[in-house]
Amino acid sequence: MTHAEQWQVGVYLDEESGTTTARAVLDNGTTIMTGRGKARCNPQDVEIPAIGDELAASRAMRDLAGQLMRAADRDLAAMGEVPERPRTGYGWPDDAPRPRR
Structure with missing residues (x-):
């Protein structure tokens, strides 16, 4: 069975203060889902807008992926069907062997 679709993803950024x-x-043609993310610059850090964009966008996409x-x-x-148990995107799975230090 061959199946092809095109899903559109747009990332919209807004910076203020x-x-x-x-x-x-x-937008997959039948459903629209929205993920959200936010990043704040520490007032003591140098403001580099590109870093805030990357952090906020990655958090929004992670939210969307979870949805x-x-x-x-x-x-x-x-x-x-029984879905796989929920996974986290970070750290080691509970049943994975941990590396020795």
Whole structure:
């Protein structure tokens, strides 16, 4: 079975007074999902807008990715399948061996 789709993702950034907000908007043709992220510049740091953009955008995309994973889990459950246990994007899985130091 061949299947092809094109999903559009737009990332929108806004900066004001040292705070950058981002929206990552996914449009798959039938559903629109929005992830949100924020980054604040420490008042003692040099303000570099590109870093705030990167942080806020990555947080918005991470939020969007989590929403997509939860939607897939719900769809799997609706079909009687057991979704994989929730994963985190950071750290070691609970059952993974830890490296020795």
